[in-house]
Amino acid sequence: MSTPxxxxxxxxxxxxxxxxxxxxxxxxxxxxxxxxxxVGALLWILGASVAVGVLAALVVFLVALxxxxxxxxxxxxAADRLATSLVWSTFAVAMxxxxxxxxxxxxxxxxxINVQFLTYQMRNVIGDQQGGLYHxxxxxxxxxxxxxxxxxxxxxxxxxxxVEYGRGTRLARVLTFLVDVMTGIPSIVAGLxxxxxxxxIFGPSIRFGFGGSVALSLLMIPTVVRSxxxxxxxxxADLREASYALGVPxxxxxxxxxxxxxxxxxxxxxxxxxxxxIGETAPLLVVAGATDSVNTNLFEGRMTTLPVFIYQQxxxxxxxxxxxxxxxxxxxxxxxxxxxxxxxxxxxxxxxKTGR
Amino acid sequence: xxxxxxVSDLDIYYGDFLAVQGVSMTxxxxxxxxFIGPSGCGKSTFLRSLNRMHEVIPGARVEGKVVVDGxxxxxxxxxxxxxxxxxxxxxxxxxxxxxxxxxxxxxxGNRLNSKKLKKSEADDIVxxxxxxxxxxxxxxxxxxKPGMGLSGGQQQRLCIARAIAVQPQVLLMDEPCSALDPISxxxxxxxxxxxxxxxxxxxxxxNMQQAARVSDDTGFFNLKAAGQPGHLVExxxxxxxxxxPDNEATEAxxxxxxx
Numbered sequence: 057m058s059t060p061x062x063x064x065x066x067x068x069x070x071x072x073x074x075x076x077x078x079x080x081x082x083x084x085x086x087x088x089x090x091x092x093x094x095v096g097a098l099l100w101i102l103g104a105s106v107a108v109g110v111l112a113a114l115v116v117f118l119v120a121l122x123x124x125x126x127x128x129x130x131x132x133x134a135a136d137r138l139a140t141s142l143v144w145s146t147f148a149v150a151m152x153x154x155x156x157x158x159x160x161x162x163x164x165x166x167x168x169i170n171v172q173f174l175t176y177q178m179r180n181v182i183g184d185q186q187g188g189l190y191h192x193x194x195x196x197x198x199x200x201x202x203x204x205x206x207x208x209x210x211x212x213x214x215x216x217x218x219v220e221y222g223r224g225t226r227l228a229r230v231l232t233f234l235v236d237v238m239t240g241i242p243s244i245v246a247g248l249x250x251x252x253x254x255x256x257i258f259g260p261s262i263r264f265g266f267g268g269s270v271a272l273s274l275l276m277i278p279t280v281v282r283s284x285x286x287x288x289x290x291x292x293a294d295l296r297e298a299s300y301a302l303g304v305p306x307x308x309x310x311x312x313x314x315x316x317x318x319x320x321x322x323x324x325x326x327x328x329x330x331x332x333x334i335g336e337t338a339p340l341l342v343v344a345g346a347t348d349s350v351n352t353n354l355f356e357g358r359m360t361t362l363p364v365f366i367y368q369q370x371x372x373x374x375x376x377x378x379x380x381x382x383x384x385x386x387x388x389x390x391x392x393x394x395x396x397x398x399x400x401x402x403x404x405x406x407x408x409k410t411g412r
Numbered sequence: 413x414x415x416x417x418x419v420s421d422l423d424i425y426y427g428d429f430l431a432v433q434g435v436s437m438t439x440x441x442x443x444x445x446x447f448i449g450p451s452g453c454g455k456s457t458f459l460r461s462l463n464r465m466h467e468v469i470p471g472a473r474v475e476g477k478v479v480v481d482g483x484x485x486x487x488x489x490x491x492x493x494x495x496x497x498x499x500x501x502x503x504x505x506x507x508x509x510x511x512x513x514x515x516x517x518x519x520x521g522n523r524l525n526s527k528k529l530k531k532s533e534a535d536d537i538v539x540x541x542x543x544x545x546x547x548x549x550x551x552x553x554x555x556x557k558p559g560m561g562l563s564g565g566q567q568q569r570l571c572i573a574r575a576i577a578v579q580p581q582v583l584l585m586d587e588p589c590s591a592l593d594p595i596s597x598x599x600x601x602x603x604x605x606x607x608x609x610x611x612x613x614x615x616x617x618x619n620m621q622q623a624a625r626v627s628d629d630t631g632f633f634n635l636k637a638a639g640q641p642g643h644l645v646e647x648x649x650x651x652x653x654x655x656x657p658d659n660e661a662t663e664a665x666x667x668x669x670x671x
Contacts, residue, residue, distance in 0.1 A: 224470055294507040298571070300468055302521035302578060303497030312524045316511040406511075 078128050085121060085137075092117035114145055161386050168383030178348035184376060189384050191350040192365035195265065196391070198354055199344065199361055200334050202269035203276055208326055210273075211280025218281070219288040220310055232285075238278040246274040247339025254343065265351070265359035268344035272333045279332060283325025287318040320403035327399035331392045337363035362388045415481040415498075415581045415612060416441040417462060422476035423641075424454065424461050426469065431457050433641040435476075437631060444604060444613045446623035446650065449633035449665070454642030455616045456504075456586050458633070462614065463499035463584055464492040480582070497521075500580035504587040506567035508559035508574070515555040517570055518542060521578035537577050545573035546603050565596025572603065576611070583607065585615040589622065601626050620666055624654050632662045 096113030100106060118141055126134035176188030214231070222228030250271035254262045291314050299309040315322070345358035346368060360368070362384050369380040417439040424432040432454035439445045447455040460466040461474050464485060478485040485495055508517045518538045522529055529537070538555065542548040547569040551562070559570055568588060575583060585604075589597040604613060604626045617623050623630055630653040632645045646659045657663045 292507070294503065294505060295509060297465065297468060297501075297503065298507045298509070298574075299520070299524060301463065301465060301496055301501035301503075302524065302574065303493055303495075304521070304524040305493050308524055308526075313509060313511075317509075 077130055077133075079133075080125055080128055084124065085141075088117055088121045088124065092120065117141060118145070158389070161382065161389055164379070164382035165384075165386030168379045169386060173380075173383055174387070177350050179350075181348070187380065189362065189365050189380070189387060191348065192360045192362045192384065193387065194350055194352060195344070195359040195364075196334065196361040196388075198352065199265050199268045199272065199340065199359060200330060202266060202354055203272035203333060204326070204330060206269060207273035207276040207280055207329070211277045211326075211329075212284050212322065214277070214281045215284035215288055216310060218285050220306070220314070235278045235281050238274070239282065241274065241278075243271075243275055243336050244338040244342065246271045247342035249274065250339065251343040263343065263345035263358045264356060265344050265354040268340040268359065268361070269354065271339035271343050272336060275336065275339075276329045276333050279329035280326055283328065284318075284322050287321035287325065288314060290321070291317045316406065319406040323402045323406070324399050327395050330395060334392060334395075335363050335388060337367055340364050341367070362391075417582065417612070417614075418477075418479040419462075420477045420479075422458070422461065422474065422478065424457050424466060425473050425475070427471040430641040432461075432633075433643050435644045437644060437647045439612065439614060440629065441612050442608060442610070443628040444608050444615060444626050445629045445631065446627035447614070447616045447631045447633060448618070448620060448623050449642070449645075450635070451618075452642070453633040453635050455633050457642075459584050459586055459614060459616050460501075462582070463501055464495045465501060467492065497578060498580055499582040499584060500575035500578065501584045502568070502571050502575050502586065502588050504590055506564060506571050506591065508562075508567050508570050510558070510560050512559060513556050514551050514559050514562070514570060517559040518573050518577050520574055541573040541577040542570075544576050544603075544607070545569045546599055546606075547573055563596075565592045565599065568592060568596065568600065569603070572600070576607070580611070582612040582614065585613065587616050587618060590618060597622070620654075624650060630654075632657075632659070632665060634661060634665070 092113040095116045096109040099112050100109035104112075118138065121141060122134045122138040125137045172186045173188045174193070175190050176186060177191040178187045178189075179191075181187035214235075218228050218231060222231070247268075250267045253270070254264075254267045295313055295317060296309055299313045300306070304312070340361050341364055344361065344364075346360050346364050347358040348360070351357050351359045366381045366384040366388070369377040369384065371377075419439070420436045422432070422435045423430060435458060447459065449455050457466060462478060462485075466472050466474060474486055476486075480499070483490070509520055512520060515538055516523065518541050519529070519534055522534075522537065539548060539552075542551065547566060550566060551557075551570075559567065562570060568591070572583075572588070589600055592600065601622065604615065607613060615623075615626065627650045629647065630650045631647040632653070633642050634645045635642050646653065646657060646662045648658065653662065654666060657666065
């Protein structure tokens with residue numbers, strides 16, 4: 057039997073497929089972009105509002121570039137251009153409020169920030185005298201720090217139970233469900249709960265910082281549990297088995313292998329949870345009250361935090377009050393940002409090392 | 413200090429599912445015993461039941477007897493953690509601890525159990541274990557570097573070093589070469605030959621030549637039929653197994669005419 061000779065290029069029964077196809081020049085998106093902006097600007101000049109102009113420019117871009125691509129290139133290339141443009145424009149839309157917010161807070165708040173503002177309290181500050189947010193800064197750090205002290209151990213231990221011990225049991229399923237429900241508790245409800253709890257114990261006039269910490273930890277625990285749980289689940293079962301096979305007991309495996317491997321993610325989750333609760337106003341207003349003076353005792357007397365300070369100053373509706381509110385907002389954002397940077401550094405330091 | 417293992421009538425379950433049925437064999441001390449057989453026939457499951465790693469999986473349990481040096485492993489009074497300290501294990505995929513350096517990985521068995529070691533003792537253990545695993549020359553200048561930075565073959569030898577650093581009496585290996593290239597495989601096979609003088613070694617492999625090369629005894633596992641539990645078909649000295657097996661199915665499997 058003779059072997060059939062093979063056509064070197066094309067398999068029998070198939071036509072040759074060209075690998076090249078016409079492509080738009082690399083400056084095409086820029087050209088279309090400029091044209092789209094031009095259309096938008098024209099509309100604006102002709103009297104349309106800015107929003108209409110921007111929207112028109114976006115629509116022109118989203119229609120023109122894929123259209124041009126469909127005419128010159130292939131259908132697939134046109135779909136690719138459309139998807140790419142959509143992804144970029146939604147990214148831009150998502151960024152606008154963020155940049156705008158930071159810009160506004162910086163513009164309004166930066167002039168208020170000075171050494172006095174950061175180190176004075178509001179006690180006996182009358183009229184246009186210089187006051188400050190020192191008392192609120194201390195309050196925020198103490199209340200949030202205590203909330204962290206309460207919720208981080210509870211949250212992490214709960215997550216360890218859910219992942220390492222309770223996996224697949226009915227109790228774990230019920231707990232996971234309850235944690236999910238807790239994630240959705242309105243913050244004011246947490247505040248009222250904490251107030252009700254401490255009123256039962258200490259009587260109706262009780263207002264103190266620790267109550268605020270308890271309310272905040274109610275909001276924080278579910279977030280910590282969820283994020284830690286996800287991180288622990290990501291630790292490969294291989295590592296646990298490797299540790300068991302060395303004769304390491306389960307609790308040491310969790311402590312020395314699983315937790316260190318997941319530490320970076322856990323820290324990030326905790327900081328995200330802190331960032332979320334540090335801006336809470338309502339529960340603190342309810343249970344920690346408000347004051348103009350520095351109070352460093354969590355268990356005695358009212359305590360003001362930054363969000364409550366911002367709220368107070370804003371409600372005054374005086375020019376000074378408004379500028380103090382913006383200043384407080386700027387300080388609050390700065391704290392959250394510093395926390396995030398610290399978390400990143402910690403995450404980087406403890407991340408599993410690849411050596412590459 | 414190596415020990416022999418006597419297994420009698422071992423049934424292994426995942427929940428209600430009987431995975432392996434009625435295995436009896438004697439694994440000799442200071443020898444290499446290989447398990448071969450098609451995928452899913454329970455070789456690895458059986459291997460994991462030898463150091464009570466099987467029960468790490470929720471719902472998994474074992475019936476029957478595994479006796480090491482006169483002690484029944486599944487006696488209620490036996491602590492599985494103590495068993496695993498005596499019977500080490502190397503897994504199919506290299507799994508060094510990602511948070512630890514090469515040095516710490518080798519010492520993991522000691523350090524994780526919070527054993528106090530002097531610096532010189534620790535250095536000794538690391539050097540001895542890495543030399544034992546044929547890895548010392550390649551890594552002696554970068555012991556502080558992360559274990560994950562090594563190549564796959566080096567990682568697997570690191571895992572072997574980690575397993576022998578705690579000086580177990582038996583070393584179980586679950587397809588230790590399946591993710592490795594021929595050169596790393598050959599390095600590990602040489603290593604198995606050397607380790608034989610001190611340890612009892614049990615190895616699961618899909619590579620018939622490997623079983624023939626490294627082992628003294630071979631066990632052939634097979635499924636009776638799809639959906640049926642796996643069982644031990646034949647257990648014989650490797651030489652006999654590969655030249656004149658007792659069982660027809662064994663011969664069919666070894667010669668590649670499986671089915």
